[in-house]
Amino acid sequence: MAGSVFVLAEQWNGRLSEITYEALALGREVADQLLAPLEVVLLGHHARQLARSLGGAGAVLYLDHPLLAEPVPEVCAQALAPLIQARAPRCVLVPSTIVSPGIGALLADQLAIPSVDHCRDLRVVDRGYEATCLLFGGKIEAVVKVERSPAVFGIRPGARPQKAARTKWAPLIEDLTTRLLEVPPVRLRRYVPAQGWDVDITQKDVLVSVGRGIQGRDNLPLAERLAKALGGAVCGSRIMADQGWLPLSRQIGSSGATVKPKLYVAVGISGAPEHVVGMRHSGLVIAINTDARAPIFDYAHYGVVADALELLPVFTEAIESGRNQGRGVGRHASSPGATTMGDKAATADTPSGGRSWRSTSS
């Protein structure tokens, strides 16, 4: 069917990622603007059953091949290119995540067509498309015009709510075959689940998350003390793990954990898209940053422009003194009806202690 809008599903390790439905919801809008059909392309091996949840599209084009069992970008692009040449879609929306980075770029490069990455929005305009992209750590939004079809657009997580594309309708599934190189350029031996995690931060109701603004490992106790006062745990952005200041198990974001705590205190975190994707569903977000224009304030409920190193001790003191006041007399004198975070953990899960948290093996 020529002239449709393609959305590439992201499947890995036997399941579809949320981004699949988010891109599908955006793809539906684009298809409606073009008055074109919407089709999902699903690559996999023995993964046909995953297509059943993709009823948000008119049809699912399923390519089954042993080499497509997991998403190696080069192999995926090799499978997609002939399909795009044969079906001539109007545009192709691909997930822009760390699972399959580069599929869109490889595909576009191979077909000599335009590619735009990091799109948070996409619409049809005169003689082409207008994509809105988040660049420079989420601090700048670029409006980009593409005047050629087909074009490939990398869609960021969160571009649309995934529920918009989750339907109970059964899609039409078209089974396709593909020919691929028998010897892939890279070979996945195995997935290695996260190991040796000291604390499961995904189960914590309160998280104090630190970023570059904490300035060094020596300042981590400031965050630990606040986490202890709130009965939570300390976690952090990518830079914290890269510097060895926090263990990988405490990392929030696209290559770390996705968390949904009741309270998320972002300390010295700018709010790059790679971080936000891991905490955007938190119940209450408080952000502390010296930069009033930091993107994290766009995702926070309350914000304070301040040096975290100065504010944290005062904030912690206020929490500790308030808690003591709330207790009244006696150690367990708080209101019987109170549901408090502090009751859940007498102490914070503290990751520091003067040693590097970079693991030596994965």
Added chain:
Amino acid sequence: MTLHILVLLRMVPDVVEELNLAADGRALAPESVRMILNESDDHALEQALLLKESHGGTVTVLALEAEGVDDALVVALAKGADEAIKITDTEGHVSTRHAASILAQVIEQEPGLRAADLILTGVQAPGDLDAPLSPVLARRLRLPHLGVVSRLYLDCPGRVVTAIREYPGGMRGEFEVGLPAVFGIQAAEKPPRCVPLAGLCAAMKGQRIRCIPSAVAAERGAPQPRIVEMRRPRPPGHAEMLTGSHEMVSLRLREILKARGLLRGGP
């Protein structure tokens, strides 16, 4: 086997600093931008130096001409790189796919670079609008590629690399990649090293940066995306900003948490 590692370095705006827009609203204001070495490229360099220390061999750093790039190359030499090369005449700003063309052409034309066993670069740069660099470069060079890499274990006689690649949720993937190959580095095994002052002085004194002019014209084949506007993001929402002294702000935050039952002693 003498290991030869090529590291690609790019200069990017420092996103920690405030970014201002140019008068035409289509680019960053150059005078307000502080250019720094791309953070993940720094990790790629560190990973290369760690491999060199473990297995011997040489590390060459290669960069496109950009503001501040000479300093970055000198620092790379001071850290332990053996050779630094700068590609000149690159017609100002280039898209990532065009950058891949330029780099691929230089690598293929220079025998010393073409012989590289590993080509490492950062997994992404903050201004990559059209593509990440490493997969496109690998395609142009017809080499295997793996991105989002955080560990490389080298089996030199077998010319095989075991690479650990990151996935969401702390999952890792263990891959086997034959050499030569291109890797997009997410993070090195260790944080990027600091530069010893003595080494920096020696590198500056030596000034061993070799220049190679680019011979690649702007790509005509695929129309490039055109930036029609740059702006600050229109947020989905914005925080209620609390102002006042640290004490006042802290007490207000305490009241907010208390009202929501997030404090001991809350309602």
